[in-house]
Amino acid sequence: MKNETNETFPRGILEALFLDEDATAVKITSLGEDKKWKIDVCQVDFLSPMFIDLMKLTNLEDIEKDTIENTKLRVDEQTRFESFERSDEETYNLGYEAGLVEGKTPIRLSYLTENFNLEDLFKLKLEIFETDIIKNKTTREQRSSIRKAENPLRLIGLYYTILNDIEKDS
Amino acid sequence: MAERHPFYFNGSTTAFSLRKMTDTQLASLRYQLRLAYAAVCNANGNGRLYTGGTNNVGQAHTTERTYAQNNMARNNSGGEDWPAYPSTGTTTRSTTTFTQTRTNVSFPSNANCRDYGWLYWQGSTTSFNMRVISAEQDFVDTILTDTISEAVSGDEVGTYRVATSSPGSGWTSKGAVFTNTIYNNNSQTTWNLYLKTSGTNPSSGQYPVGYNGGFKRRATGSGDSLVQTLLLPMLQRRVANNNALNYSINGTGTGRGTMIDTRYSSSTTSQWFTHPTYSRSRTPSGGQSNNATYELKIRT
Numbered sequence: 478m479k480n481e482t483n484e485t486f487p488r489g490i491l492e493a494l495f496l497d498e499d500a501t502a503v504k505i506t507s508l509g510e511d512k513k514w515k516i517d518v519c520q521v522d523f524l525s526p527m528f529i530d531l532m533k534l535t536n537l538e539d540i541e542k543d544t545i546e547n548t549k550l551r552v553d554e555q556t557r558f559e560s561f562e563r564s565d566e567e568t569y570n571l572g573y574e575a576g577l578v579e580g581k582t583p584i585r586l587s588y589l590t591e592n593f594n595l596e597d598l599f600k601l602k603l604e605i606f607e608t609d610i611i612k613n614k615t616t617r618e619q620r621s622s623i624r625k626a627e628n629p630l631r632l633i634g635l636y637y638t639i640l641n642d643i644e645k646d647s
Numbered sequence: 648m649a650e651r652h653p654f655y656f657n658g659s660t661t662a663f664s665l666r667k668m669t670d671t672q673l674a675s676l677r678y679q680l681r682l683a684y685a686a687v688c689n690a691n692g693n694g695r696l697y698t699g700g701t702n703n704v705g706q707a708h709t710t711e712r713t714y715a716q717n718n719m720a721r722n723n724s725g726g727e728d729w730p731a732y733p734s735t736g737t738t739t740r741s742t743t744t745f746t747q748t749r750t751n752v753s754f755p756s757n758a759n760c761r762d763y764g765w766l767y768w769q770g771s772t773t774s775f776n777m778r779v780i781s782a783e784q785d786f787v788d789t790i791l792t793d794t795i796s797e798a799v800s801g802d803e804v805g806t807y808r809v810a811t812s813s814p815g816s817g818w819t820s821k822g823a824v825f826t827n828t829i830y831n832n833n834s835q836t837t838w839n840l841y842l843k844t845s846g847t848n849p850s851s852g853q854y855p856v857g858y859n860g861g862f863k864r865r866a867t868g869s870g871d872s873l874v875q876t877l878l879l880p881m882l883q884r885r886v887a888n889n890n891a892l893n894y895s896i897n898g899t900g901t902g903r904g905t906m907i908d909t910r911y912s913s914s915t916t917s918q919w920f921t922h923p924t925y926s927r928s929r930t931p932s933g934g935q936s937n938n939a940t941y942e943l944k945i946r947t
Binding site: 485496497499501502504515516517518519520521522524525526527528594596597 | 691697698699700701713714739740741742743744746820821822823824825826837839840928930
């Protein structure tokens with residue numbers, strides 16, 4: 478839903494995280510006019526038009542909570558990525574079977590369990606956050622659980638559970 | 648127009664002469680003007696540099712190489728099964744938009760020039776007048792041009808830098824403005840914006856002389872009327888109308904720090920088969936190379 482009163486973020490925001498440890502700037506993910514995701518950096522500055530528009534959609538307390546959650550996730554992702562760089566497949570794959578697989582494994586499942594990288598996971602989270610039902614009918618805790626999902630199977634499982642819960646409540 | 652150097656009292660209160668201040672003797676007044684301008688910028692006033700407003704300075708982008716994958720179905724007729732290795736992609740991770748407040752302000756009134764300004768000598772040694780400085784270009788020639796030049800190339804008080812750590816004494820951090828990420832949105836280096844709010848006062852011990860129904864020595868502190876009512880608005884007019892102390896990203900002027908966007912310069916490949924699909928991928932890795940540089944520039 479387009480928000481006419483918010484010039485900088487007319488389509489709302491997906492995420493706002495502090496850029497630095499001192500919390501002097503924010504990194505804001507939003508949907509642009511071209512319907513593509515974009516990320517802007519803005520100082521914590523109550524006179525900056527971008528920051529003023531951001532504060533119409535969230536607050537510093539929520540940004541801090543989300544940043545802490547995101548940092549924990551990033552540390553874990555970085556550990557896995559560095560393991561991957563060292564070809565430490567056992568750690569990187571977190572127990573998923575790697576290498577050549579022949580047989581009748583469903584293509585979609587193997588794609589999610591073996592070949593799904595961190596970039597794909599991030600994009601899938603963005604897609605889920607973009608759905609109207611997640612944007613408009615979920616609690617902060619539900620969105621937080623999606624943000625923290627460590628792999629695509631858990632992410633899709635959470636998404637399915639949330640959709641079911643919403644359907645039951647409606 | 649011309650330089651209109653003020654008089655100063657040379658001597659004691661009972662035995663003195665009026666002499667013309669030199670550029671060196673005006674250095675303290677120029678410093679106090681920069682100090683006043685710095686205080687305004689530090690309080691988010693007219694002239695300040697920040698992020699998230701209109702793009703009148705420039706933008707800086709951080710980009711990354713991204714993972715890529717090619718898939719191909721098994722060729723059951725004896726042909727090639729494996730797809731070619733893909734090239735890594737690129738994506739823009741974040742954008743910083745820099746903005747400078749450049750609001751024009753009114754030139755001080757003649758009454759203000761009389762009440763807070765200084766007297767200068769006009770004419771020859773045998774035929775001269777003492778006049779109150781009032782023309783804008785005279786202020787520019789006498790004090791503003793040198794003040795701006797010293798802000799850009801001297802003590803830098805009243806101006807900004809971008810840097811990964813404090814440039815030194817007198818610099819105030821205004822917060823983070825740019826981060827370089829190389830893969831998966833993980834920050835590698837963060838640049839802060841710094842404003843120089845204080846330096847060393849080159850005090851000469853001399854003060855301009857004005858006229859308020861009699862000769863009067865003007866106070867020259869950054870909070871005094873000469874600076875606040877006359878010189879500060881004039882400096883802000885130079886910022887708004889004449890590009891003075893205007894910032895840009897990769898434009899013309901003197902460099903004030905460079906933000907660097909780097910990417911992984913190589914990649915690692917992997918391949919696998921999942922019936923009936925053959926896949927090959929490429930993941931960014933290895934060392935880093937510069938993709939773009941964003942230098943903050945300031946003009947005189």
